[in-house]
Amino acid sequence: MHTPLDDIITPRLILRLMSIDVVEACLAGNLRSAGRLLGASIPEELLEHTSSFQYGQRQLNNDPNYFPWSARAVILPEEQVMIGLIRFHSRPDPEYLHTYVRNAAELGYRIFKGYQRLRYATEAITAMMAWAQTEFGANKFVASVSPENIPSMQLVTRLGFTKIGEAMDDVDGMEYVLLYEAKS
Template identity: 55%
Template structure:
């Protein structure tokens, strides 16, 4: 079994764990420092939306959070970071218990030039499989804005089913989706 901090490898991608130091470099807009730590080229566009990394940095207050941190999505053929995939917390946080037990919330972002090529599907599938195999997580939650048609299409293709709606303080109305990995084996 692989260590929980190892790279997750797919046919086209490397999902490289971003530790506290790496995320701090991103948040300081330190492209050179972040590139050295990531060991891959980072497009400037990755620095445009730091909100999820700011949230993730706060999660490091819990010493057990590291394996659940953001992972850089690196395109193997280009040695280029093309996005992020992450969990919002460790499994079974209090805020998800109204939807499912043994659950974790998934988030992802692919930069513009690499969208609609299946990379988000590949990364999301790999990270959910990793969480299931290494930690026994069976339920995955995704929250998506009703206006984000591409993301709605993605999670539908992955077998997520709408189970509710929530008003997010930052993002406004979001649909809440659940995927039980056992149902999709």
């Protein structure tokens, strides 16, 4: 019997939910402690962009049911090392997406240098969308990507996302809003 909080296992990866304790240790810069709690070593590169963790904490404060949708470590099981992270920005149908689409969940992902362009992001995104569809019946997914981020644009296009709008992000600047609708 599995639950929405369990690890998501793919052929090459483990997508492990990052507990509040793990996130707090990361935000405090204590990656050794966070890694022990997570069960995988966490590279220093994680600390270069911690805004997604701060955003996630705000989401959890506003919506405790957000937790299963929050940050998951992308782990290489053979090495027991975190190579990136993936999350949904909210549960499906957040108000900020209503301008573009209803009943969609927005994905965010990051693979650390040295592990990029090995299709780990493709594998993680596909698994997260399948998880959301199986566990919660979600079948619409959004990715917001800077048009200058060519590798990420190629990735989401290859997965079948199509542009439905543009948005100005406070942190990342101009982004294309892209939608993927899974077959029910």
